[in-house]
Amino acid sequence: MAHQICLDCGMSLAETIQRCPKCDNDLNAQHDGSTITVDIAHHGERVSEALRKMQYEVDLARKGVSRRIRLVVGSGLIREEIMLALRDLEYRGEIKCFDLEIKNSGAVLISLK
Ligand SMILES: [Zn+2]
Known part of the structure; x- marks a missing residue:
């Protein structure tokens, strides 16, 4: 499964997630x-x-x-x-x-x- 990294907190997340569950950043806008x-x-x-x-x-x-x-x-x-x-x-x-x-x-x- 493809992953992305939240640029704000560094959390590794599934590519389909739109908003970081840890720091609430909009991942598409990063x-x-x-x-x-x-x-x-x-x-x-x-x-x-x-x-x-x-x-x-x-x-x-x-x-x-x-x-x-x-x-x-x-x-x-x-x-x-x-x-x-x-x-x-x-x-x-x-x-x-x-x-x-x-x-x-x-x-x-x-x-x-
Ligand atoms: Zn985050």
């Missing part, structure tokens, strides 16, 4: 402040492949403890399509918010928690 960087646009990906990669990374990261994902999307069609898809995820509450990186418009920062 993060370690880290950012995962994933390049989804520079290996000759088609738009559909890039979208699939993005969804995979978001799903994976939501189960983990990172705070943000930094998606490298390039400057073309992939970026446009990713921005549309992220708007949808934001609307559905799967991500908190997202924006193009200030100094590098070829990357999107997604806040998960």
